[in-house]
Amino acid sequence: MKFTCEKSNLQEAISIVQKAVTGRSPMPILEGIFIEAINNELRLIGSDIDLSIETKINANIIESGRIVVDSKIFGEIIRKLPNDEIAIETTENNSIIITCQNSIFNLIHLNADEFPSLPNIDDDMMFVIPQSTLKNMIRGTSFAIAQDETRPILTGILFEINDKMLNMVALDGYRLAIRNEYIDTENSISAVIPGKTLNEVAKVLEDTNEIANITFTTNHILFNLGVTKIISRLLEGEFIKYSSIIPQEFNLKVTVNKQKLQNGIERASLMAKEGNANLIKLDIEDESMVITSNSQLGKVREEVAINLQGTTLQIAFNSKYLLDVLKIMDEEEVVMEFSSSVSPCVVKNKEKNNCKYLVLPVRLAK
Amino acid sequence: MKFTCEKSNLQEAISIVQKAVTGRSPMPILEGIFIEAINNELRLIGSDIDLSIETKINANIIESGRIVVDSKIFGEIIRKLPNDEIAIETTENNSIIITCQNSIFNLIHLNADEFPSLPNIDDDMMFVIPQSTLKNMIRGTSFAIAQDETRPILTGILFEINDKMLNMVALDGYRLAIRNEYIDTENSISAVIPGKTLNEVAKVLEDTNEIANITFTTNHILFNLGVTKIISRLLEGEFIKYSSIIPQEFNLKVTVNKQKLQNGIERASLMAKEGNANLIKLDIEDESMVITSNSQLGKVREEVAINLQGTTLQIAFNSKYLLDVLKIMDEEEVVMEFSSSVSPCVVKNKEKNNCKYLVLPVRLAK
Structure with a gap:
């Protein structure tokens, strides 16, 4: 593997995929970032199994290949390098050489084959929503998820689409939060997404009208933001019938x-x-x-x-x-x-x- | 005691004297701020014995008096009040009433007589230095003070005046820092000030050419900044003969x-x-x-x-x-x-x- 790219582009891509490198997984390989150099593009993936984030940047690929490097030290090295072109190539002893101006780093890498592949997502159940709207809806509900794991389903946020309305719901026994927005889709869905991963998703979403494409499978949700794709697993089980909790009358x-x-x-x-x-x-x-x-x-x-x-x-x-x-x-x-x-x-x-x-x-x- | 004053003035005064309320003293009264209302002025003091900071603000004194209030909660209350006039008066049960717009707080206070009085400083050994210069000198040396207490004298910074030159020196056995500035004084002095208190002093000093008057006694140093006075004790003992450590030649x-x-x-x-x-x-x-x-x-x-x-x-x-x-x-x-x-x-x-x-x-x- 051998490529050159702009430091600023690589740094931004690393900071996006690092949101999924949470240290919550017991697999050491998941403390790394997967990097694939192919077709004049660099593809980076960070994952803790529950949440995976993939993004791409332009790069000048001289020799294609793929590696996994420690997320923390690789991120720190790239961040501290001068704002210039960076060259990275694999060398002997499972190492990569990172060169930028007068700096040369040798850094060991891990075997990319050990990195879990992303879940396969087909495009069946799709709707679109502006990124800023989705970000606000997460912010407006995630504070109310349960902090303890007594009822795991309550550590998630319910995504519910009915009659062209997206409802996001969280509750923890003391309070309940509902945010809703109109969605132009004929589909119906009811799925629960882990609150912690949604908070990381919110950090990647932009405060703009750029679109997020959302796709559901039985076990996963895919947020497709264009060059960046975010995949979260769904929580298993039935969410609480929250509508019966909401008082219909008041004094x-x-x-x-x-x-x-x-x-x-x-x-x-x-x-x-x-x-x-x-x-x-x-x-x-x-x-x-x-x-x-x-x-x-x-x-x-x-x-x-x-x-x-x-x-x-x-x-x-x-x-x-x-x-x-x-x-x-x-x-x-x-x-x-x-x-x-x-x-x-x-x-x-x-x-x-x-x-x-x-x-x-x-x-x-x- | 009864007075009114502007919230912003009171908040600033609290934040200045709080720099001396470090929680490092075992005396509970020193978790409080001393407040004296007299002659259309409010005098506030914070202290941990090693370091005392006094400042004054204008206030409309209706009835003079003095109290001690818990630094943390009093500071938080004043900070959260609207930016308007605040009225404070003592009431029964060792309490004060704090009123501002639609807010009324009752807060217990301590007995001001238990608060240690400030050390008496006469004006014998005095020189002046711009606050920004002093701040830079502290910043330029305090990082090198010893972190452990094996040799207590090394947790301090040496203040040395000789031949119209102020030298500040800190060392910890691994490195040594010297900063020096011209001082217009005929006096000579050699005194060691605790590094921790000097770091708090640096936070109160302004980045301006406003003057700090500095006075030494046998046991204390006084930084007089006008309305604010900072008094630190000196460390006992002899500082290391640092000049013999400095190499005179090089290859x-x-x-x-x-x-x-x-x-x-x-x-x-x-x-x-x-x-x-x-x-x-x-x-x-x-x-x-x-x-x-x-x-x-x-x-x-x-x-x-x-x-x-x-x-x-x-x-x-x-x-x-x-x-x-x-x-x-x-x-x-x-x-x-x-x-x-x-x-x-x-x-x-x-x-x-x-x-x-x-x-x-x-x-x-x-």
Whole structure:
């Protein structure tokens, strides 16, 4: 194998495929990056089995071939080289020589045949979505996946397509997040993707209207971004019937400035932190919501102007769960619907109907 | 105690005095900030005994008084409050009430009488130096202080004034750093200041020509920056007679582009890292310095153009010690003087005669 390429191109490709080199796999070969030089292209793959990322860059291939090199040290070497043309070729003793200006590195490589091949994906079940939309939907749900593995299916995010609507759903027993967008497809699908791999996918997605082609098989999902392809395995099992959890009715509806509510809760949380399970109390009155919290260090009272439809209510929350939701919402005003002090609160945008969040309250001792 | 002040002023003052609240003292009261309201000024002090920082801001004092509040939670509360006027007053149960717009905090406070008073400093031994110069001198030497406490005096930086010259010196047995600047004073002094506290002092100093007044007593140094005063204790004991360590002669002198040398050594270090004590070898030849290193992962050869006066030499270093020096030097070209492969290397600026660094080589097994 022998080729030359631009340092900046190679560095960018490495940083993309490294998102899949997570160190979570027990196979040593997966700490490496697979590099194939063929047809004036360099093909790079990083993988931890659950997630594989492939990307391609232009290169001047003098002799085709393929190797696997340690992801960390190879990435560091390329990053530290001058911004110029880099030449790489294989040499004796299972090594490659990396040359750039006055720098020469000899680096051992592994056998590319030991690198697992990518799952075969046919193009059956396909739809397209702008990368920025997909990125926002992942961001808007992944915070709510379960952190423990007691119910593995809850560590994933449900992808559900029905009636030209894509719903992404995550829940962990304390809160539930739904993001939905219109999708131009006749297909229906219901699949659960590991949340951790989706977070890596989100890092590769661009904040642009560039398209992601999405294809499902029985066991995998493929995000095709053009030169970059991301393949994640699906989680096995049935997701929770989440729609039955969402309250259809409410007794009071609060409209409130998102940022002011978030600031008030953040300040109240300062007192709630100290060994107190982030407990904050909301007193919802006619024109204001009073947020209180106390600990050994002292107490706090925050007042936020609201518009209330319905009756007044006292309810308590783990402030972290409310803040997680408010932080990723982007409208100026949000709507909160409550039924009682022991029923979940539903948080929505005031304008756009593209998300719904459920947060369970904390039951206060009488 | 009762006063109002601007949030931004109070926040800045807190962030200054917090530099001295290090949690290194066993006295719980020193996790607090001392606040005194008197004569339309608020005086804040943070201290860990070794280091004390006092600063003042304008405030509208309605009732004078003094308290101590927990540095961390008080700092967080003030930081999170809206950018507006803040009112603070003491209330029953050893608490203060902090009010700002729609936020009300009750926070317990400690007894200000338990807070240690600042050491008394008379103005005997004083000289002035621009803050930015002092900041650079600290930055240019503090990396070389000893990290272990085997010889406590070496965890400090020597302040030495002789013949209108301020020398700051640090050394740890592997390298030595000297920075010097002209000082307009007739005084002489030799005192050792704890390196850790000087690093905190550097954070408070501004990158400007604003003056720092420096006063010494038997046990303390006072940095008077106007509204802010920083007092550090001195280390007891005699500093090493460093001047006898510095080689007066050399057999070869290398002039080299600082950034190119630094880049080459950084890349060579990538290979040197792997359980190899950062070992790099320099082959100093007529027009080039060849830097090599190797490990189980492979090897590297870097070549940097140099101007050599004298004979050729092979010498080895812990790359970290050379990099620490090169990173804080700011001239385009540096001069390196060598005598033999077992003698220290001296690194200096090519133009300005304001620093001198010594790095011990690593003796290679024959």
